[in-house]
Amino acid sequence: MMEEEDAPGAIPGHLNELSPGAVRTTLPGFIYQAGNLAASYGGPYQAGIAESAGGSYGYALALFAGVVAVCIIVVIRFSPEKRRQVMTVLG
Numbered sequence: 001m002m003e004e005e006d007a008p009g010a011i012p013g014h015l016n017e018l019s020p021g022a023v024r025t026t027l028p029g030f031i032y033q034a035g036n037l038a039a040s041y042g043g044p045y046q047a048g049i050a051e052s053a054g055g056s057y058g059y060a061l062a063l064f065a066g067v068v069a070v071c072i073i074v075v076i077r078f079s080p081e082k083r084r085q086v087m088t089v090l091g
Helices: 004-018 027-040 042-052 057-077
Strands: none
Touching: 004 027, 027 042, 042 057
């Protein structure tokens, strides 16, 4: 099973395989930064979950990490890889 610290390297690497050749170098970086933006809103949601669970911040973190893990698994499972694709130069 992949640990959390392995995800920052594995996810962008997999995004390279999913990206069309023309945007293969730009799209993973953009998605990574968009993910950081989305993750910045996670704190208030986690605090709300912890408050409703009687102050159990551990429960909130586990629930949040579990939902993110399931989303990653679904995206990886149902996205086609573009192996051995010829890279093109724009312009």
